[in-house]
Amino acid sequence: MEYKFREIEKKWQEHWNATKAYKVSNPSTGSGQAPLKPKFYVLDMFPYPSGAGLHVGHPLGYIASDIYSRFKRLKGFNVLHPMGYDAFGLPAEQYAIEHGVHPAVSTEQNIANFRRQLDNIGFCYDWDREVRTCEPGYYKWTQWIFLQLFNSFYNRVTNKAEKIDGLIAAFEKEGNAIHPIPNSQFQITSFTADEWKAFDEKTQQDILMQYRLAYCGYGEVNWCEALGTVLANDEVVNGVSERGGHPVVKKKLRQWYLRITEYADRLLEGLERIEFSESMKEMQSNWIGKSSGAEITFDIKKPPLTPPEGENRPASELHRQTARASTYGLLKELSKELKQSPTEEENMLWQYLRSHKTGHHIRRQHIIDQYIVDFVCLDRRVTIEVDGGYHNNEEQRKYDEARTAFLNELGFEEMRFANEEVKQNTDAVVEKIIQKLNSKPSVRQVSSPGGDLEGASLTVYTTRPDTIFGVDFMVIAPELDLVDQIKSAAQTAAVDEYIAYVKSRSERERQAEKKITGVFTGAYAVNPFDGREIPIWISEYVLAGYGTGAIMAVPCGDERDFKFAKHFNIPISNIIGKYFNGEEANATKDAILENSGFLDGTPMREAAEIVINKLEELEIGKRKVNYKMRDAAFSRQRYWGEPFPIVWKNGIAYPLSEDQLPLTLPNVESYSPGPDGEGPLANIPDWINQFEGLQVPSFGGDLGEVRGAALETNTMPGYAGSSWYFLRYMDPHNDQTFCDRSVSDYWNQVDIYIGGTEHAVGHLLYSRMWTKALYDLGHIGFDEPFKKLVNQGMIQGSSRFVYRVVFTKGDINNDAPLFISFNLISKFLNKQLTVEETNELFQIIRERAEDYADWTSVKNKVDFLITPLHVDVNIVDGNVLDIEAFRKWRNGEFANARFINYYTLSDLDSEKPEGIYLCGSEVEKMSKSKFNTVNPDDLVTKYGADTFRMYEMFLGPVEISKPWDTKGIEGVHRFLKKLWRLFYLPAEASAKEGDEGKAIWTNEKATDAELKVLHKTIKKIEDDTERFSFNTGVSTFMIAVNELSDLKCHKKEILEQLLILLTPYAPHVSEELWSKLGNGGSILDAAFPKFEAKYVTESTKDYPVAINGKTRTELTLDLSITQAEVEQIVLNNEVVLKWLEGKQPKKIIYVKNKMINVVI
RNA sequence: GCCCCGGUGGUGGAAUUGGUAGACACGCAGGACUUAAAAUCCUGUGACCCGCAACGGUCGUAACGGUUCAACUCCGUUCCGGGGCACCA
Structure with a gap:
């Protein structure tokens, strides 16, 4: 009897379908047997049903999970293994725009095709649990969960999501003292209970919106005016739309967001409790991007009031506000010197004034315009002079007077003390100073934003506060408002020009730019510790959205800062001594600090802590933990997605109530966008206004009528439905709740989740967040959705190329394109052709060119190009092109093609055996456009589903990416045929029996050798399957069948067990x-064979005997043998004696059950 | 640039804990069966050397170095490939 896989597979698929063999019961609804079994949940990543259909890469993970599910079932688990569709999405909508087919229709068709292809392969999904995110019965609960998020806030005190009612109650009781507003940029930062109660509804709701887990805000999107739509980042190429090449600009649109940032720490912490691959965990933690450091506020020094206009100004003008820029460099050095060598009195006074001891921040030897004052409190506009000896002559007095007048003009009040005074009455002097300081208003309080620069400050975030003394410049994001405020007159033009340049660039270009660009603002920040003045630059590499949008640059310790400094000739100071070589930055943390003021001699690792403490003490900075992750944008201006159950009135978002769900998508006639960047739903007033006069719950739970209520016209993004689908599978038909708590308590986490790495940060992070939120709110009992994740590798395509000759000057034989074989191309490129061969090649090519007559020299050879073209891999055998098939390909586009190869250097149509066309090849992504897809349907038709399944697994480890090569599938198919022959004689050998081959299995007792093969196989299959090593599993089956064939074993006792092992x-x-052997019941529920060590234990072992680690011979020894006995035997061994050459071995190593090594 | 993963015959890959490198399969070569082909079966197949052969030897897991009785496996340096992040502070 033949192995008729087509009949067999059809028969059993129908049978399993009819008997509902894959139906899985929940404990409450089950037959009563289910709950007795332990549960196991195996999940495949939610597929989007694309129109392109499956290629061989797609089922890889599905086959792996199918094998694992069936294996667990045989091992006695109640296995949940569902499948469904992530059916909302952009491609269907795009297809609708282009072809006018409703997304629901095309999606339905795609699903049908997808399902047919899956069924072909024989998966064990419980299709009664299928879900589709686009069905109202499903998205009702997506909307419901959205409302849970909308009606919740993140309580930072309890560190979990809680109902927003609790927050409102807290506001009414104590204002927002305990729950500060997460968004520090919001116009209201703190309020009392009374203030809260006094706010009108709009204000209250605006405040609550700042807390909700799902909230509405404004965000920048890629807006394409020509298409009237918002584009994804990858739809924008070089600042224009990928489709059509229309300009794309940044536009602020109202958007929904999920406050995932509140979960940043828990998402990080959770990674430690789940089994994801290291690379996956790392991608997630990189995305979250937690860093700790400090926020430091630098005062900004006033820029020159007038631009420098040359150096030769009359001396009389020297006392005016001039020449400052030109003397600045000099003064800076002087200031430094004065700081380092203070007079005795200055130093005495400084000890009382420093470090905020007066309650005010005092600087010494500070430059104001072109003057250096001894001490200054910039905030209170007071300067303090200690009269030095050289201040006493006439000329000096005039200078001092002018200076006092000038400082007064700038708003400074000058205090002067004689040296004696300071020396003898220090306390009184200090007391006077403090009184004066306290009596003056703070500049910061009186200065209006955007006005006077004095008091403006710059806050940076740094992860390396220990390098504070190495800051040589600042870089701030060009789009910060501060830039306008601080730019100097001289730099205004350059700054504005640069900002215009940055605005013209897309986010992508800006970030991808390798070139160093930037402009000096003309302003300086002041290092709070040493008063050093630090130039402030703007550059596109600093993004406004991260940290404070400003960095302090430490060129000796940061490569990027170093390059920037070099590029713009900014002097670099070295605070890490020998660690910095002046050639490149060194980001070490091991250095002992130098040139670092009070930190000199401190190891860097300790310095950060000291600096942070100091900053906090001086109230000019604070410890800060920062995250790279932003809140997740949760709305799309599209049609094919879940509508938001939100109505708007007077700018207030009112949630629909639960019994108004699902809010269904209306049918539309056009998928084109609505006005003002709104989605297509904005075009349907009937739908938008359906809740006119809606009764909505307002604050105390009373119902209030909302007139003029208009529905939200955005829809939810693709990840809305996929963030919680694993829960719906547990209880897919429940119309009371998204998933009954008792059911989710039973099935609990997904035990094994299989899918590709492309979802590393999107889907996997969002569903983890949703799970945590649902857990916080008490809807489920676990806070991580996926216990273990297995990444499947990509199956790449192996593309084939033909090489066409294309003439730049025209081809007289354009209908008979010329193709050059790959062997000829490669020899030509590698200069392996002889002169004659080269000439012959060009002769053939040139004959075809239109102006051949003009071609008199070889120089003209550049007038043609050799263009590689993808050719369908299915008409190439290995690298040999099927020329006949190629002529028919693409409706005969190449019907008259001519081919030349190296061996013939002429038409391939010659009868020579070398007359074949060789294609080039390359491993690429599998894609229809590259003609390298292989359809699983074809392989299943040719070899059967069982062969296909095993071959996909045999290719290599599931998690490794590898190119597809159909060639090896024969070997797996042969294996199944060989297995079949253990049961049946081949048809021709049993011709007498007619078509039915002769069954040859027997009921004889199995021999020890046969049992050994079986149990060895049981052990290996069990281990390999458990650890997802399916490729070695398949090998093990091959070995078992080979060995049983050699033993001529046809015994039922053995074969039956082998079949159970093979079932997954x-x-x-x-x-x-199994059924042919006469077994009742399905093999799907057979018991997995039990491994018994007694059948495989051996009393002897063939030991490799190595001399100095190199195996030289083998010895069969009893396992119970002792070291002494081994030495005895080894030393008498002929081979060993030969190697010893009469010497004594130094040592003989004997590792039981492993090996023997003789050391000479 | 930084981080992670990987590199083994002509090919896919195996070697699970440091213990016989190359299991299993493809491909290739030779043979059997056949009028022939397909199918099936058998033999060989990392490279090199010696040799009639048996037997044997040398090298060999990207490269170099180290630890060890013993290294594909551990450590260091370098090169190459893939993935992630990308002037992210």
Whole structure:
């Protein structure tokens, strides 16, 4: 009897379908048997049903999970293994725009095709649990969960999501003292209970919106005016739309967001409790991007009031506000010197004034315009002079007077003390100073934003506060408002020009730019510790959205800062001594600090802590933990997605109530966008206004009528439905709740989740957040959705190329394109052709060119190009092109093609055996456009589902990416045929029996050798399957069948057990032979064979005997043998004696059950 | 640039804990069966050397170095490939 896989597979698929063999019961609704079994949840990543259909890469993970599910079922688990569709999405909408087919229709068709292809492969999904995110019965609960998020806030005190009612109650009781507003930029920062109660509804709701887990805000999107739509980042190329090449600009649109940032720490912490691959965990933690450091506020020094206009100004003008820029460099050095060598009195006074001791921040030897004052409190506009000896002559007095007048003009009040006074009455002097300081208003309080620069400050975030003394410049994001405020007159033009340049660039270009660009603002920040003045630059590499939008640059310790400094000739100071070589930055943390003021001699690792403490003490900075992750944008201006259950009135968002769900998508006639960047739903007034006069719950729970209520016209993004689908599978038909708590308590977490790395940060992070929120709110009992994640590798395509000659000057034989074989191309490129061969090649090519007559020299050879073209891999055998098929390909586009190859250097149509066309090849992504897709349907038709399943697994480890090569599939198919022959004689050998081959299995007792093969196989299959090593599993089956064939074993006792082992991998043939052997019931529920060590234990072992680690011979020894006995035997061994050459071995190493090594 | 993962015959890959490198399969070569082909079966197949052969030897897991009785496996340096982040402070 033949192995008729087509009949067998069809028969059993129908049978399993009819008997509902894959139906899985929940404990409450089940037959009563289910709850007795332990549960196991195996999940495949939610597929989007694309129109392109499956290629061989797609089922890889599905086959792996199918094998694992069936394996667990045989091992006695109640296995949940569902499948469904992430059916909302952009491609269907795009298809609708282009072809006018409703997304629901095309999606339905795609699903049908997808399902047919899946069924072909024989998966064990419980299709009664299928879900589709686009069905109202499903998205009702997506909307419901959205409302849970909308009606919740993140309580930072309890560190979990809680109902917003609790927050409102807290506001009424104590204002927002305990729950400060998460968004520090919001116009209201703190309020009392009374203030809260006094706010009108709009204000209250605006405040609450700042807390909700799902909230509405404004965000920048890629807006394409020509298309009237918002584009994804990858739809924008070089600042224009990918489709059509229309300009794309940044536009602020109202958007919904999920406050995932509140979960940043828990998302990080959770990674430690789940089994994801290291690279996956790392991608997630990189995305979250937690860093700790400090926020430091630098005062900004006033820029020159007038631009420098040359150096030769009359001396009389020297006392005016001039020449400052030109003397600045000099003064800076002087200021430094004065600081380092203070007079005795200055130093005495400084000890009382420093470090905020007066309650005010005092600087010494500070430059104001072109003057250096001894001490200054910039905030209170007071300067303090200690009269030095050289201040006493006439000329000096005039200078001092002018200076006092000038400082007064700038708003400074000058205090002067004689040296004696300071020396003898220090306390009184200090007291006077403090009184004066306290009596003056703070500049910061009186200065209006955007006005006077004095008091303006710059806050940076740094992860390396220990390098504070190495700051040589600042870089701030060009789009910060501060830039306008601080730019100097001289730099205004340059700054504005640069900002215009930055605005013209897309986010992508800006970030991808390798070139160093930037402009000096003309302003300086002041290092709070040493008063050093630090130039402030703007550059596109600093993004406004991260940290404070400003960095302090430490060129000796940061490569990027170093390059920037070099590029713009900014002097670099070295605070890490020998660690910095002047050639490149060194980001070490091991250095002992130098040139670092009070930190000199401190190891860097300790310095950060000291600096942070100091900053906090001086109230000019604070410890800060920062995250790279932003809140997740949760709305799309599209049609094909879940509508938001939100109505707007007077700018207030009112949630629909639960009994108004699902809010269904209306049918639309056009998928084009609505006005003002709104989605297509904005075009349907009937739908938008359906809740006119809606009764909505307002604050105390009273119902209030909302007139003029208009529905939200955005829809939810793709990840809305996929963030919680694993829960719906547990209880897919429940119309009371999204998933009954008792059911989710039973099925609990997904035990094994299989899918590609492309979802590393999107889907996997969002669903983890949703799970945590649902957990916080008490809807489920676990806070991580996926216990273990297995990444499947990509199956890449192996593309084939033909090389066409294309003439730049025209081809006289354009209908008969010329193709050059790959062997000829490569020899030509590698200069391996002889002169004659080269000439012959060009002769052939040139004959075809239109102006051949003009071609008199070889120089003209550049007038043609050799263009590689993708050719369908299915008409190439290995690298050999099927020329006949190629002529028919693409409706005969190449019907008259001519081919030349190296061996013939002429038309391939010659009869020579070398007359074949060789294609080039390359491994690329599998894609229809590259003609390198292989359709699983074709392979299943040719070899059967069992062969296909096993071959996909045999290719290599599931998690490794590898190119597809159909060639090896024969080997797996042969294996199944060989297995079949353990049960049946081949048809020709049993011709007498007619078509039905002769069954040859027997009921004889199995021999020890046969049992050994079986149990060895049981052990290995069990281990390999458990650890997802399916490729070695398949090998093990091959070895077992080879060995049983050699033993001529046809014993039922053995074969039956083997079939059970094989069931997860090749269910159809296993079930067929199982039933042929006369077994009742399905093999799907057979008991997994029990491994018994007694059949495989051996009393002897063939030991490798190595001399100095190199194996030289083998010895069969008893396992119970002792070291002394081994030495005895080894030393008498002929081979060993030969190697010893009469010497004594130094040592003989004997590792039981492993090996023997003789050391000479 | 930084971080992670990987590199083994002509090919996919195996070697699970440091213990016989190359299991299993493809491909290739030779043979059997056949009028022939397909199918099936058998033999060989990392490279090199010696040799009639048996037997044997040398090298070999990207490169170099180290630890060890013993290294694909551990450590260091370098090169190459893939992925992630990308002037992210």
